[in-house]
Amino acid sequence: MTDDPAAGAAFPGAAADRPAGVVHSAFALVRALREAPEPLGVTDLASLAGIPKTTAHRVLEQMAQEGIVTRRAHRWAIAPGFGELMRAGARFSPLEAVARPRMNALARATGATVVLHRVSEGVVDTVYCAYGPLLAPLVPATEQRLAAVHPAASLWRALASGQVAAEYQEVHPGCVCIAAPAVLPSGGTLVASLARPENREVESLKQPLERVVSLIVSDERGFRR
Template sequence: MPIDGTTDSTRGRGVLEGAFGLLEAVERSGSAGLTALAAASGLPKATAHRLLEQLVQLGALERAGAAYRIGPRLFQLGQEWQPHPGLRGAAREPMRGLATATGASVGITVLAQGRALIAGAVAGDLDAVVPLRPGSSFSWTTAAGKVLVAGSTAAAPLHSAPSGWARQAAAIRDRGVAIDMEEVVPGVCCIAVPVRGSGGKTVAAVCALVEPTQRLRPMTDALSRTASHISARLHPRHPATHVRSHRRATG
């Protein structure tokens, strides 16, 4: 054992944490230099430089002048990530069809570290206001996040639950829909419904961003049909588990 009392596994975790801290700092900034990344990750400058150069050699990062940005190998590895087997492929065409028919921005989200993580998206009329991009995430208190947390069988890592959340979650499960009326972004309404896997388990939420002036009942019905189509594509050999339509919606 080293004289400082650390083990090889402990040191290995420290190196990995430092490397991931730098990757996250690069992801947040898009492109940044050594000094900024060392400060953002909390690493000594010499340590940050050594890890950054190793990440460049591995293709996880690449240099752009004096700055670092995400590299091609990390991008390639990320494309293979599946939050649920076949989910992104199953969602692609139904989401595109809904966006084309309605002009809505449509996204498929999963619960990751207590947030609604976008696994796939199709841009719509409100893309300039709220861009949906794969890999970005939103608070669980958004409509999509509430659908995911309400349908989760495991204890979600909620930092703070609003008053009356248990009652609200029960209503979301009963109606099969959550609606955000300009609560997050002025001028933007978000509707979300669950995508169900085997046994009716919520494996994702599909959401649509529309203007508040749009009639919500037809939009919610269309979104529910889209979720059912995605569920059917996830289980092509079995009858689709249909998403229960909401009982009522504003608009």
């Protein structure tokens, strides 16, 4: 049994099986708003995005919470900060977009720090990092991120074995970590690492971590269809 009731059978990151259609809807709405000369109401947006009005309303509300869109007088627009990011030519990664909510849910449910990497031809790129509160007293945020790719990190063991792997206080005293890999249809391998203090067990979180990685791969595949 886990010491985190929220991380059991109803674990948010694993149970929140958002259909790939939600990801499509979010990007369809972003494209519609980006091309619109002025803010639009939900009815017009739904029509332009080709999705039901109820779906558009729900997804817009979710995107508003993430700071992607904003609403004024019942009309929606790209949020200023997000719009500046797009205008600056920053690469908006579909993989990061689908991974972010699942990684955040996992960190909230377990208090752990969760880092997602993409490994391709020996190159490791950080996709997203969700910092949980449990490690903050032990390891600074920058070190948490670096620890995930330390030579003794569970990430390398997961890549070598092709299955979930663990390391216990080898990278940092007082910390334990597990990692789960999954092959991306678009190329490369995803590896999610989850780290907690050594007095918080991680064995019961292996399956939820594997499930989250699998869902991210499924979401990414659905987006590219």
